[in-house]
Amino acid sequence: MLVAAGIVLSANHASAAPNYEFGTHERIIDIGYGVFATPMSVLGEVMRRDRILQQQAESAGLEFRWHPYEKGVDSLKDIVAGKLDASMPTDVVAISAVAQTDVMLVGYVRQSFATVVGPKSWRMVDLRGKRIGNAAGTSGHNALLHGLDSAGLTESDVTLVQMNVSDMPSALLAGRIDAFSAFEPTPSSVLRQHPIRFGALHKQISPAYFILQRSLSIRNPEGARLLVASLHRAVRWLGRGRDNLTHASQWTLTAMREFSGREPTISEGEIIRFTRQDLLEIAGAPRIPANESESGSALSRNFEFFKKSGMLPAQLSWAKIQSSIDRNIAGQVLKDSRRYRLDEFDYRP
Template sequence: MKKRTVAALAVALTVLTACSNGDTGATLELTAALPDKVPGGTEIRIGDPAIQAIVQASGLDSELTDAGVEVQWANISGGPQSIQAFRADKLDCSAVADIPSLFAAWTGTSTKIVFQSVTVDPVEHPIYRLGVAPGVNVASLADLRGKKIAYSAGQAQGALVLRVLQKAGLTQKDVTLVELTSTGDSYATALGSKAVDVAPIAASQVKIYKAKYPAGTSISHGIRDDASTLYCLTKTVQDAEKAAALKVYVGVRAKALLWQNQHPGEYAKVYLQDTQGLSPQDAKDVVAADGTKGIPATWDNAIARLQATADLLAEQQNHEKLDVTTLVDRRFEKVEAAAAGSAVVSGDAA
């Protein structure tokens, strides 16, 4: 499946309505071993656009086909879109940071994290920087006092804002949080129009932001923000056929991330340029900003970080306390590590 097929398969949520399917296999207990055999034609509906492009460019799609797995790709990622699709039963799994799994639980949608990846050097290659509006003086975290900050409670950017305030010794009362969902370049636009003074923007997009708004600046927040997961409806991993297919997909996904590390130029072309529409130079800059991705040998540290985030959000946003171990399916932990082989990241610094 090549470029034209990628476009055809990256269907919108409305198209997925026609492909929606309910439970297809026998119920699999969450404590049972993952099945090894995939019944032919088993379909899983996945929103994982970057991995989709890599899988098809690298030839890893043949591993899915050979195993009897049919992936119905959706051009969906991130918390708001994926939770909406989950609730409509139009999606099985989606690529997100760590926050959507928490908000899914808090809003009554049962999901399980089945994949964890990390940035090998997360502080040197953060996912976000703090964008600063033109003419606004913010040179350090202490300067956030009194500023208007873009904030989306159910997204990773929102959790980062709370963690930044915590690090700066500030509270929500010391700033003005402006409710604004982060989609596309919405935060950059809000900065450029001075609707907000500060907003978390993707580190890989800082150059583009500054090119559009030359007087805009950005600062580092110094907090680890590299959480990256694949989460699925709980009923998907309880479906024996889909769980078997997902086991194959998780292994292929690990290999796809390693391929991305080894083929940065090709990744820039097939995803950032051909799918995201970036220029060759901007795509190159994004790859450089992203850093090397890794597959952790264990999820222990990732789960500890997720618990700390859940505790902070419960306190700051008046949510119920959550035991985040109920949100992860560690049966897939060894699946991705085995697929990565000797390339696993053994330390995964907390």
């Protein structure tokens, strides 16, 4: 990973992202999400169709704008620049954002794995000197770093081939790379389609968060609460039956096609499965777990790994990461669930 000023991932090193028009008025709230990363993509597509949120926004004189990205790391420069008021990044990008600007982690939107995929008979040590498909700064990159470390290797022992996650399966099948490391659903899709040829060489826990600019909660606290309410409403709606999950997965597939101009490699059934196991089956989600700020959480373990590897500035403390975790906004919304209409649903294309 390229390191700039000691930061785990500099916003200037995030890969190319769409050039969106962001709101310049304080009443406009911009939200980003990774269109190929489930279940964040599902949440993005459901929330942008939330008619209750739209009605509440109109009453409050607000406007919410939604911006899909290839992957969460692409949104980092816009988060750091203050252009995005909210986003749904993995812990890698979330830690980078906390290190570079003042954001809050207010929701828990995924607990999944990023996976290093390679030939079935290989182990991580067999990657020495090999070409590995990689998207810098993503949870896949994090998994690769952990896996290499566990095998006594470093990035200098392999050849990283930078590419979009959506291009990794075809590159692997064509022999342009020997392995790749990526976030779900890409690894599972490849392993399902080619179970004899490829296997999982290493897996790394990959949580993701709903983050807000702290400035949003100060200048427009009601807007922040409405957005968090929409997140909780979306999760409740998704958990109320397969029909809702089916509609959401179809919206997500459409968004993937429109963004890339290609047919997605993931199926409707896989999106439903990942949304269930990585979000809906997590107790208490999407509220941040009470122990997330404690030593031993996935977030703290990754923070310590980055510190040990010299990829975070020496002055960055765990206390700063802890202070970014906010359960109060969600608590306010849940306490006044009738006002925020958490059990009413109106989603339309």
